[in-house]
Amino acid sequence: MFKKWRSRWRLGALLPLMIWLMTGCSQENLSTLIPAGPVAREQLWLMKFSLGVMLIVFVVVIAVFFYVLVKYRKRKGQTGIPEQVEGNHTLEIIWTVIPFIMLFVLAIPTIMYTFKFEKVYSASEAIQVKVTGHQFWWEFEYPQYGFTTGQDLYIPKGKQIQFELTSKDVIHSFWVPAIGGKRDNNPGLINKMTLLAEKEGVFKGKCAELCGPSHALMDFKVIVLDENDFNTWSQKMRAKPEPMDLSPLAAKGKELFTKNSCISCHAVGGNGGVLGPNLTNFADREMVASIRKNTTENVKAWIKDPNSIKPGNTMFKGYSPYPNFSDDDLDALAAYLESLHVYKK
Amino acid sequence: MSAHSHPGVLPPHPESATLEGRNKLMGFWLFLGGESVLFGCLFATFLGLRGHSDDLLAKNPAEFFDLTTVAWSTVILLVSSLTSVLAILGMHKRNTKQIYLWFTVTVLLGLSFLGLEIMEFSNYTNHDSFHFTQTAYASSFYTLVGFHGAHVLFGTLWISLLLLQLTRKGLTVVTAPKLYVAALYWHFVDLVWVFIFTVVYLMGKVA
Amino acid sequence: MAGAVKRYSGLMDWLTTVDHKKIGILYLISAGIFFLFGGVEALLIRLQLFFPEQNLFGENTAEIFNQLITMHGTTMIFFAAMPLIFALMNAIVPLQIGARDVAFPYVNALSFWLFLFGGVLLNTSYLLGGAPDAGWTAYAALSTKAYSGSGVDFYVLGLQIAGLGTLIGGINFLVTIINMRAPGMTFMRMPLFTWASFVTSALVLFAFPAITVALVLLMFDRLFNAQFFEVAGGGNVVLWEHIFWIFGHPEVYILILPAFGIISEVLSTFSHKRLFGYGTMVFATALIGFLGFMVWVHHMFTVGLGPIANAIFAIATMLIAVPTGIKIFNWLLTMWGGHIRFTAASLYAIGFIPTFVIGGMTGIMLTLPPADFQFQDSYFVVAHFHYTIVGGLIFGMFSGMYYWWPKMFGRMLNETMGKISFWFFFVGFHMTFFIQHWLGLDGMPRRVYTYLAGQGFEKGNFISTIGAMLMGVSIIVMMINIIVTQMKKADAPADPWDGRTLEWAISSPAPEYNFAQLPRVRGLDALWIEKMAGNKGMIPAEPLAEIHMPSPSIMPFVKALGLFIAGYGFMFNGNTKATSLPVVGFVFEHYILAAAGVAVFLFGMFLRSVYDDQGFHIPIEEIHVDQEENA
Missing domain, CATH: 2.60.40.420 (Cupredoxins -  blue copper proteins)
Incomplete structure (x- = not known):
């Protein structure tokens, strides 16, 4: 009786484990x-x-x-030799x-x-x-x-x-x-x-x-x-929209964007290179660098040190030496990028 | 089990008279099976890459492939195959002189083949600017033909070494399998060349 | 006639041995060490994936992780699994066919040293600028110079050196099995493990040249600026995939067939029954080996080869399920009606069956191209191939290890510890890999160094890592077992398991010459037949006489060392760091070191050709002494 109860208790403990395993994964x-x-x-x-x-x-x-x-396990004291079957066509x-x-x-x-x-x-x-x-x-x-x-x-x-x-x-x-x-x-x-x-x-x-x-x-x-x-x-x-009526900060960002030749790889609207992602609708994106939430902080962190976020990426590798942006520059660049809206539902 | 040498009572097929000899023969046949896969992959590589980026080449390979030289090379190698057979026939007759004669001719033919190949390659690189690093096709051409050339080189050195051994040790159940196996190798190398001649040169000319 | 050949002892004995049993032990020890390396790499991989968005190895975690997965795969396949197979083949196959040694003992030693030096060369990459990081499959263009570090050079050269050793090892065993069988040991009387070794060796022979070509092409690209995989120069990246998998798929069967052989032997012995359907099992083994060459494209369904190629290769792959299924049912029927004993060896063999069936099921699912478009390169594939390679091959090898340990070392491994180790391994294994099927289906790609939180991957990875730790515990218990066992006296009986095949007819460990008199084989399960006939052992097929043995030689070691050195010569030629070394720097210019290493190898070949090995004879008195000691 006790044994039976204990095995049920064990099963009971397994149940929540199973539920935990099966839920919320997919x-x-x-x-x-x-x-x-x-x-x-x-x-x-x-x-x-x-x-x-x-x-x-x-x-x-x-x-x-x-x-x-179960059936053919060797039992205690079992002797003799089982029948040596060759096979069965x-x-x-x-x-x-x-x-x-x-x-x-x-x-x-x-x-x-x-x-x-x-x-x-x-x-x-x-x-x-x-x-x-x-x-x-x-x-x-x-x-x-x-x-x-x-x-x-x-x-x-x-x-x-x-x-x-x-x-x-x-x-x-x-x-x-x-x-x-x-x-x-x-x-x-x-x-x-x-x-x-x-x-x-x-x-x-x-x-x-x-x-x-x-x-x-x-x-x-x-x-x-x-x-x-x-x-x-x-x-x-x-x-091929480019943002109008930029805030002063964003306008400075746009200037930096051109001055640091970001534009030679990244296109905005009709202008710019094709080596990096097109940024025309950057601000519409949910993610920056495809893995961080698209917030001003994350944009700044990404531009400041892209290699720490996405090791081996070509924006860092292909741009040598990578510019050392000041906090003000980063604010400006982020403000510019955050103004690149095309479509907001 | 051991390989005793009894000059004078050498059996008619000395190459397979001992277990060691039979092992060597069997092992070598299998090795050639592996080599076939190796060359098969090199041929597949060559065929897969042929015709890609020919615009990067100064001239079309079909224009500068020197069929006359290559045809001579083919004749030379085929004849050398024949002479190696004559050497093995000599071995079966226990005629050491015949072995020397025909294997020496085989080696000389092999060396002249190599000479022609080196000449051909230097022509391609010097006159036709067809370099190993130029296109994938060029890389595969030199790799395939060069691998074969390396095999020919190895074969000539090997057979020469065996002839030296023959002078020192005579024809025994130990040396016979080595000679036989070297001849097998030589046939295989020739056979590969027939494919190279057809696939690389003849088909290359047509294309 | 045979002169006084020096018989070495101590370290020199191991460096010069050409005895297949000692070479088997050398293979086993090296495989064990590489297995631990690969295991530690696996644990590090699992720890990095324990929780989302970790950076266990600092700011270079991504690079280090890619090195770890590459080294884990390469080490486990080429330097743990392959030598484990060769260890057991060396230790057992000559005994099972009643031979005194393999066909080419000297070449056998060379095989081992080439494998070992290849593996060492690969692993030194950790200390010399980073390990290879392009995955064990080393797909171009990632593996070309532009996209990967110098580690791939170590991969390319290490695998070529080791691969050469494996290739000649395969030839050696083919010839041994064809030419060296004892009187009466016909092909259809050979134990299944010998059959599997035979087919595996044939696969080695025809598959390894392909990877050699692939590695040579990649080496030419990396070291000599060839253009095979450079798109701009007309190269083709898919070429690598084809050649790699033309080797790679047979390789899968090279790995699994010996395990099938072991399972057949172990289940038969521990059920006290003859193998069910021996002839069919042999046929199935050969058929799997043959079909193994026709299915490589199933690794490449997403490459874009078109529906016709995909469909043909899908059907060809499905066909392999038939002989494999036959094997599973014949194993079940071997146990049916038997007296099944549960030992560490038989537990691994029994555990193999459901595990491998799961691996086979997912294998069939993977061979359906439309479904494979979802599975390919996801964790589902990772789960699948670990079910076949760990659940298949490693279970089989561990089973064989417990089974043949007394024959190799003259000592019995501790059964209790063996069983504890088995249960940890079995539970840990399923915990690690079963859940990974779901990770794959839920969208987790393989070879990712981390995963973002909130994608539903946390639980699966957590459980998987715990499972990996349990497997680690199992291996620790196994190592303790081995150490404790080896410290004990060598007192294992000749036939501890009531065996059926020839290897159990001689003492444990086997004497240097294996059989004092070659046995006469009267049927399948040669020893069992004699036991049933009431004989004490095998009937000799020859009178007792002096036994001729091959001489030991240091040359295999030296030759392999030559290629090992040449490897560095090729890799560091013209390397500014290497050439600026004081004094020795000059050898890294103009391929001096590379040429010197190759010259050592060729000179070794020259010596071997010119100086005939007369060998030596073991006198009858010495054989008598051995026999009395074991009586």
């Missing part, structure tokens, strides 16, 4: 288990389907496994043929989807976006609209998006788990991939291929707007 907008588009949903279906097929095997193996261990044929059938069942949807996900949409059927990976940031070019963004990918809900993936330096891999599986960004080569988002919201994107020290920090955002909002946004972006 995050909406990030997890592949909570799909927000047909690609991710179909991929999840295939994952579940294959898991189901595999579980049949697993259950059979585990059942036989425990049966054998019928059994062996059974467990050759059944896996074949299971694999066949698995192969059909696999091949179907393998071809389906490689469909390429023409410019008239889909919005084209060229995704270029850089150490350690993402560039999104919209050739049909004639503008480029950095870090934040805006797409309309329910529209097919046709991606062209490439890289400027090493191999990266473009992954938005909640909307669909990844494809590699290979330098010198172009990969195609299509996605479609069904839900509005901000989705997290990741670089999945080791690409250097800050590979872990090479996040991006996919901002899914409804079609009208997207049109508004794209019209504003197409105008």
Whole structure:
């Protein structure tokens, strides 16, 4: 009686542990288990389907496994020699043929989807976006609209998006788990991939291929707007806006931005280089450097010492010696950057 | 188990008369299997990179590849393969003189092949500005052909060393497998060259 | 005829030995040390990921982390797992086929020293400017000079040196198994471990040249400015991936097949039963080895090779599940109806089954390209390959270690400590890696040095790190067990487990010559047949006579040392730091040191060719003395 109670108590202790384990892990907008588009949903279906097929095997193996261990364990005082069985052809044929059938069942949807996900949409059927990976940031070019963004990918809900993936330096891999599986960004080569988002919201994107020290920090955002909002946004972006009526501080920042040749890598509106992320809509971003909340403090910290925030980044490495900004300069630069609004909902 | 040498009672196939000899032969065949993969990968690399960034080159390789020299090289190596067979035939007849003669010819042919190859490479670099570091295609060309050249060089040194041993030790069940294996190696190197001639030069000319 | 050959003792004995049993022990010790290195690296990785946004290693945490993951992967695969396999192959295969040694004892020693010096060279990178940091897969362009540190040079050269050793080791075992079997030991009477070693050696032979080519190309790019992987010069980064995985996938089977072999032996012995479906098991082993070469693209589904390539390679990969499944069921049926004894060795073998089945299941899931688009390069993959490599290979190797320890060292490992260690390892392993499937599915990419808080990764990483610590405890218990055992007297019986195969017919540890008289083999499970026939041991196939043995030699060590030195010569040639060294600086110019090292190697080959090894003979009296001692 006592024993039984104790084992129940043990189970009882396990329960909260199990609940703690199972809850709050998968995050909406990030997890592949909570799909927000047909690609991710179909991929999840295939994952579940294959898991189901595999579980049949697993259950059979585990059942036989425990049966054998319990039934045929050597008991105390047991003597004699068990029968030396050579094998059994019928059994062996059974467990050759059944896996074949299971694999066949698995192969059909696999091949179907393998071809389906490689469909390429023409410019008239889909919005084209060229995704270029850089150490350690993402560039999104919209050739049909004639503008480029950095870090934040805006797409309309329910529209097919046709991606062209490439890289400027090493191999990266473009992954938005909640909307669909990844494809590699290979330098010198172009990969195609299509996605479609069904839900509005901000989705997290990741670089999945080791690409250097800050590979872990090479996040991006996919901002899914409804079609009208997207049109508004794209019209504003197409105008290549530069901020008007700057505050005196921000105006000083703009001056510093030019004087320190930030502009030779970072474009704002229609002017500037292409080596770094386009900053036209910098103030719209949720994050600075893709990993810190976009606050004035964080912007300043980032500009002051980018290498401590994103080790090995090219803004620091490629700018030698990196300027030593005074606090006043940083205030001004931050004020300028924080004025770069394009679209606020 | 041990390899005793009994001059005069040498068996008809001295290379596989002892377990050591048979092991050596078997091991070497397997080694050549590995070498095939090695060259296979180098060929795949070459084919994968051919035609990329040819605009970075001063001239198109199809223009300056010197087929006459290469054809002579091919003839030389093929003949050397034949002479190495004659040397092994001599070994089976226990005719040491024949071994010396034909292996010496093999080595000399190998050296002349190397001479032609060095000449060819220096022509490419000096006259045609076709350098190892210029494009991936150039790198793969020199790596593939150069690897083969290194094999030829190693083969000539090896066979020469074995001929020296032959003078000191005579033909025994210890030296015979070595000679046999060296001949095998030489055939393999020749065979690789046939592929290089076809894939690199002939197909390169066509392209 | 054989002259008086010096038989060394002490350190010189170990440096000059060509005895496969001693080389096996050398492999085991070195593998153990590298395993500890790799294990410490693993723990550091897990500690850094214990909590979000940590910087355990100061401001260079990101760089150091990438070095740790690269070294962990490279060390564990090439310098722990491979030599563990070679340790057991060396220690056991010649005994199982009734041979006195391997086909090329001298080459065997060379294999070992090349592997060891390659591993040492790689690990010295920590002290000489940083370890490689491009991942154990070293994908170009990240691994080219522009994007990674000098550590990758150590990777490129260390792996070439070690790989050469592995390649000739593979050839050695192929020839040994083909040519050196005892009378009556036909192919279809060979124990499964020997079969697995045979197939693995064949895979080594055909896979290692591929990685050699890949490493040579990368070395040429890095050291001699070739353009193989430089996009601007017409190079192609995907080329590396192809060649790497043409090697890399067979490598997976090189690792797992010997473990399959061990599991087959251990389950059969400890169930007191013959292996179920021996012929099918042999066929399945060979088939897995063969298919292993046709599936490399399943590592590259996201590279963009197109749906046709992806579909073909997906189907080819699925096929491997069939022979693997056959093996699982045959193991279960081997235990069925037996008298299963639970020892440390059999616990690892038993624990292997469900663990490996999980690894196989996720393997099938990964081979579906559309699903793989989600799994690829996420923690799901990390979980999967640790289930196969740790849950498969390491469980198998540990099982084999407990099983054959008496045969290797003449001592029995402590069973209680062995079982404690097993349970820590088993629980710790599943705790570490099971949760990682979910981390991957929830969007955590692999090889990230940290993760931001608030993405749902905290719990999984926390649990995973605790699990890794439990595995660490297990290894500590195992080390204590080994130390305590080795301090005891060597008194293990010849046949402690009631074994079935030839190695249990001779004393523990085996005498230098293995078999005083080569045995006559009358069937599968050769010793078991004699036991059932009521014989005390094997029936000899030859009269007792002097035994010819190969001479020990220091040359394998010297040759490997030559290439080791040449490695530094290549890496530091023209390096301003190295060339400015007083006095020795000049050797780092014009490849003097590199040429000298290679010359040492070639000179060693020259000597080996010119001076024939006459070997020596062990007199009959000495054999009699051995036999009386063991009686």
